[in-house]
Amino acid sequence: MKNTGVIFFPAFDWAISPTHPEREERLLYTRDQIFEEGIMDLPNIHEFKPRLADKKDIARVHFCVPNVEAQITDAHLVSAGSALVIADAVLRGEVDNGFSIARPPGHHAMTVAHGNRGFCNINNEAIMIEYIRKQYGLRKIAVVDTDVHHGDGSQEIFYDDPDILFISFHQDGRTLYPGTGFVYELGGPMAWGSTINIPLPPQTTDEGILRVLDKLVLPVLEEFAPELIVNSAGQDNHYTDPLANMRFTARGYAELNRRLAPDIAVLEGGYSVETALPYVNMALLMAMAGIDYANLHEPDYRPEAFKESAKNLEYIEQIISHQLFNFRSRQQKIEENRKKYGHEYGEHQQIYYDTEGISEDQARRLRICPACPGWRRIDSSARHRDGKTYHVFCISIPTFACPECQKEAFNAYQDMAMYNHHYDYIYLQDRAKDRYIALNVANGREEVYE
């Protein structure tokens, strides 16, 4: 039996729009199930009250364009704040583990936030992880994204961070939003191998996913040896989810969480509000608290209906050995990259915000540093829904940046601020000093969170 902290925050007064999957009704039946079971009354379950995340907590992760206020509602602050409350409870040792059942979700939100992507504006897990690093000094953290959609936002945020292991299994991107998460997306040149994607064929069942867990996820975690494991807990692998095509069950989710034993789970997607969520949330909670879940199942659950086909298992085995190989050759590959790219690496990308129809152009450059993960700069432009085009320049100093990189990056910010007037905003995200600046170029005003 474990002491498990829970926040249940259904945001009964918030929706993206009245008929959107991310609406008030989403956790209504979960509320019914959890409260009717009376699980919150058990002595080892501790219900916490959410709080609002600070804007600074958000600026630590995101460049919100033009500013934090523009990209969030109070609901986002509460949802992110819920993860922070759970993190505090776990890291202060008040509970053994914790589960934030809060909405709206976050795992599609990327570093630069021009709008809503995949129902997400800000990334709850990433905000929590950077908060934990600042507040409690942890460095190595693993995120296992169990949502059916590729956690592209979390991947992007930690892509150049060798101390964050990001593992996502999901329905193959060729068949589902956001269309990414392929095996070859393995991390930036200096963090290669700390991103592991496992695209699974549609109709994958409990058996297939648990195979991936046992033979790939758990061994990789053991070798990486993180100080904390976070489950980015989407619930849309469920066989009744209306937006995806997998065959995972509540019991499968319970089993997954028992074996994974995350320190913290944060709810992500899952839109089968009646036939999946009440059971999956209950299953997760029971598994985390160490309660036997043999009596928990969906009303129409029949074990024989969730066997994996031999063909799928063979395919899954192939991915497993492929990704194990990649993970284990990461040091060697990083050394090769260091030789190959010298002191700087750059790339261009286009990012599409499906919810709001925004297209973002990005040019990113990473300073390759022998002593630290290196600082990043991002040149980004996008036309927002209100018709305004924003062209912004972002500088990001990682938490564990070396003094040279910190200095170099800060100088770069000062140079940009002084001489470069092509941009609407210039941002400095200094995680090392925990100071965040947004410069409005037009009026020269700096907004600072410190």
Next chain:
Amino acid sequence: MLIGIDVGGTFTDGVLFDNQQSRVVKTVKVPTRNEQLQSSLLAVLDALLPGQERGGIQRIVLSTTLVTNLLATNTAEPPALILIPGPGLPFEYLLTFPHSYIVKGSIDFRGRETEKLDRQEIEGVIETIRAAGLHKIAVVGKFSNRNPQHEQSVRQIIMDKFPDAEVGIGSELAGQLNFMRRITTSYYALMTRQRWTSFALEIEKAIRERGLDKVPLDILKADGGTMPLRNALQYPCETILSGPAASTMGAKAITGQNTNAVVLDIGGTTTDISLLLDGQPLYASRGACINGKYTHIKAISTRSLPLGGDSPVCFEPQKGVYIHPIRRGPAVCFGGECPTVTDIFNCKYDLNIGDAGQSSQSLQRLQKEAGLTLPELLELVEHDVMQQLMEALQNIFMEWENEPAYRVWEVVHNRKFKVKRIIGIGAAASAIVPMLAAMNKVNSFIHELSPIANALGAALARPTLAFNMHIDTQKGSYFTDYDGVGGDLPRGQSMQMVDAHKLAREVMQKLAEQRGLGEYAEEAEFVREEQFNMIREWDRIGKIFELGMQIKPGFIKEFEEGSL
């Protein structure tokens, strides 16, 4: 004239209140004989009645500890439980009482049957219960508050096969969400119902025999409201914790202000603390707790400290001076042997309570023994008392502020309990409360009626009634968590929040009339309202409304608030 009688663990208090003049005419206090509650109660009544015209008595309200005692002593015959849990938590979590039997069958959160009952299995269980010599059976199903059919079917089978059994079903006894609490509440309700009913009827008879054959006779409940005695027969557990409820309502009556206040009832043995939020008593968020188990009984949230005016002040060489949690007798100033907390405050602030000289003499002996000066001793004990009370207050505030929130609005508008005054009631309040209030930098409030505020609270409290209503327009039905009341929605019209309100009002009116509280129905307020669009495949297929409606605790119309 109104009569309120509060049977407490130590004393039974009674008050005769003239509501025309808004003044207390007579008060009575007798020691409670716990094995003979009826006699204590009638002794108080008989002391209040002489000289009163029977026709002038308009109302009698009783607050009793009978059910509390039955629950504490476990002397009533235990019921058997037939549980219909379906999938979810392991069954062993549900087996918290002896004679619990789990049967097949399941209902989901929308009230749909997901597994059928097995009649044969149920008949077998009934036989086992009969063979075990039990006569009471509580039938409780998960989500029976969304569809009571399974519980009703099992009840029917019991009535067919075991007609002598007394049966109760969870949806009627405790319809709120939370199966575990429903089990506990149903169990205790069935356990105490017979004994409570015969007790209440005997009392009623005895009162009628005193020439009071037409006077309305009400029972005070844990939520600070009353209910006619005849209607209260069905709800034994509602009468628990009515003592603290009486005190809290009494405190509200004497202050006559709807502010945020702390109510400290400092008796001889214990201090009970409750809160008034804008004049409304704060309820325990998880319901009354009985024998360490949460229930669905709405109760005023009270915290009890083992610290009162009679708590002895002791000295031991190893421990130094300390306050003992167990009462040994009255304070020295009232003829006791051992100095108590009251003696300390009496001496420190020259309060002139009882024989103040005795207080200081006994403390001088203690002071010498402890090797302290008298001022040091007084300071030390006062500090300890204040520390204990302050800590309890902080905890209560924090607990309330940290109650979970489920809406964005609630988190943004964070709760903060700002105390405006501390209301002292109970015998030892006048000694302690002013200092505590000063430390908190708020006003203290002590009224000459403070010592009998509990009986007064009982006399003046008005009836309460509360229910939650769950409306599912796709299913075309609604259910309340009160007595299993539910029904079908009118067909062929789309429902809006105003229609939901109207339906709830109608149900409130009907329930109130059935329970003899019709005149208060229009005072009912909505305390919660939520509406959810049910969307499937991007289309709206229905709505779910959740409403909470309540006749809040308050005072009867015959009493003007603020007139004391």
